[in-house]
Amino acid sequence: MEFQDKAQSEDASVGFQMLSNIRIVMVNTTHPGNIGAAARAMKTMGLSELVLVEPKRPIDDEAIARSSGATDVLESAQIVPSLEEAIEDCGLVIGTSARSRSIPWPLLNPRQCAEQSVLTSKRQKVAIIFGREDRGLTNEELAKCNFHVHIPTNPDYSSLNIGAAIQVICYEMRMAIELQVSGDEQLWGVEWDRELASSKELDGLIDHLEQVMVTSEFLDPENPRYIMTRMRRLFNRAMPDKVEVNVFRGILSSITKKLGR
Amino acid sequence: MEFQDKAQSEDASVGFQMLSNIRIVMVNTTHPGNIGAAARAMKTMGLSELVLVEPKRPIDDEAIARSSGATDVLESAQIVPSLEEAIEDCGLVIGTSARSRSIPWPLLNPRQCAEQSVLTSKRQKVAIIFGREDRGLTNEELAKCNFHVHIPTNPDYSSLNIGAAIQVICYEMRMAIELQVSGDEQLWGVEWDRELASSKELDGLIDHLEQVMVTSEFLDPENPRYIMTRMRRLFNRAMPDKVEVNVFRGILSSITKKLGR
Incomplete structure (x- = not known):
């Protein structure tokens, strides 16, 4: 090698x-x-x-x-x-x-x-x-x-x-x-090609995901348990960039459109 | 030596x-x-x-x-x-x-x-x-x-x-x-409370997501570009545990069921 x-x-x-x-x-x-x-x-x-x-x-x-x-x-x-x-x-x-x-x-x-x-x-x-x-x-x-x-x-x-x-x-x-x-370990770790999504953008994604989860009847809004917290934790630690968040929101929009028909 | x-x-x-x-x-x-x-x-x-x-x-x-x-x-x-x-x-x-x-x-x-x-x-x-x-x-x-x-x-x-x-x-x-x-050193990294999803389980999730992306007409199978690679990278670096993968697959199943009607 x-x-x-x-x-x-x-x-x-x-x-x-x-x-x-x-x-x-x-x-x-x-x-x-x-x-x-x-x-x-x-x-x-x-x-x-x-x-x-x-x-x-x-x-x-x-x-x-x-x-x-x-x-x-x-x-x-x-x-x-x-x-x-x-x-x-x-x-x-x-x-x-x-x-x-x-x-x-x-x-x-x-x-x-x-x-x-x-x-x-x-x-x-x-x-x-x-x-x-x-x-x-x-x-x-x-x-x-x-x-x-x-x-x-x-x-x-x-x-x-x-x-x-x-x-x-x-x-x-x-x-x-x-x-x-x-100087520290900045050399390593994620050196990303795109700007990371802001906290607000991440919130927007999580809210959007929650709507789809409710519309598709996966999530019961009366009894959400810890499911949204788990989803938030998952996306937070992945530290998505702006493109990734946009792709995900695109998927969610397509699903919403299809479900709405 | x-x-x-x-x-x-x-x-x-x-x-x-x-x-x-x-x-x-x-x-x-x-x-x-x-x-x-x-x-x-x-x-x-x-x-x-x-x-x-x-x-x-x-x-x-x-x-x-x-x-x-x-x-x-x-x-x-x-x-x-x-x-x-x-x-x-x-x-x-x-x-x-x-x-x-x-x-x-x-x-x-x-x-x-x-x-x-x-x-x-x-x-x-x-x-x-x-x-x-x-x-x-x-x-x-x-x-x-x-x-x-x-x-x-x-x-x-x-x-x-x-x-x-x-x-x-x-x-x-x-x-x-x-x-x-x-006892000399604190190790870096995430030590999780749940078992991590296996590589196979992660593959299953990505395949399932891809199906939903195609069914909802977000993804054109003829022209996938790097979209699935980006999704794979996102989930891989989040290192999801088995519960998180199961929740996500549950969401995708609910969507598939709804879209199928």
Whole structure:
């Protein structure tokens, strides 16, 4: 599925630039395909800086295939001989962790990780470190981090591959910025093409509906119970626009005309 | 990287059971490998119910390989001939959407999608629908949904594959429950006193309304334009309960009876 963003605006707008300060670090990766998947996951969310610490195999055709066009991220990826070098310029370092360690560390969920990262990225580099496919990061590597982040999973089946983990972490980075840029959650919800019906127009619709309900002998005006309240609640929470109200009133008028004959 | 959950407790605790009421629906999938990736993404987050609407190719070795041990999800996957059948018992239906459509629909971000889904899943089935790899869901399919969900992506590169999209959506489902269980967050959305109408019941109401619109000569069946889509959207986003649907159908029956005389 190729998702296209609804807003086709330049991603260089205020806010999203911060993503260029967030670096993904992969340590001792075994399968180049996973490096490609990481590049794709990063780029879909607007991240671009990938650093590889001693990958076991170099970037190859499989990596390029899995990157699905995010080859610019692969091409600009730095390969460094040590984790220290990968993170030395970063103001915030967060390591992904699956297990409880001998010494507990401040643990963030992916959302908290993103919020802290986005805040720090306004002025400084941030690194999120992902470990080996089979056994993650060592205690020594985790001890170099400010925080650890843990992606919640099903305890009976926690087979989250590294590409999926990077996708989730990068998605949260983008969400944190989207919500920050929009100020609140106005960006989401109903962004309507028509003006919403006024309260008066809605009242007119409900009155009209009530007449038809009485004329058709569905509603006994002597014993209305809560039926009109239910109808009002239904239309109110649908927040109809002016066109929808007009269509509905058109239907009711046609019915009234037919019934009158 | 094999993430193991820190809390090695049983996943059958209060809250996580709700995930069994959340169904992933994949429409017309081309590559069986993507079905396998979906099963893996679901199971890591604790979801288990997968429904396939007319997959172009059956579940094969590639699907099993990509599922990486989530074979139970593949084995219990239902294959159905139509989207209607996949969602007919659901009280909430949310479709993944990439593009702006001719008629806008209430749009949720993945977090809002998860919050509403988790609330509804306490008592009823929920379906999240994913479209074809190349062109998503049709307008007609999207019109069957209460809401649409859009995963924010980089507008310059939005190559989010279907497995990654399902991973993000399912991750948010788990996060919503984790936060609810821990008491950290108030969930957004409507928690209703009555059972919500199923997708099938809503279809019945829309069909009935259409008949009345034709009989009363409001709607020209030769030139329906977008009128029925607008009506469907109106009722879908109101998320009517069973009582409200019954009242409306009662009104329509009374009108039909009167018009028939």
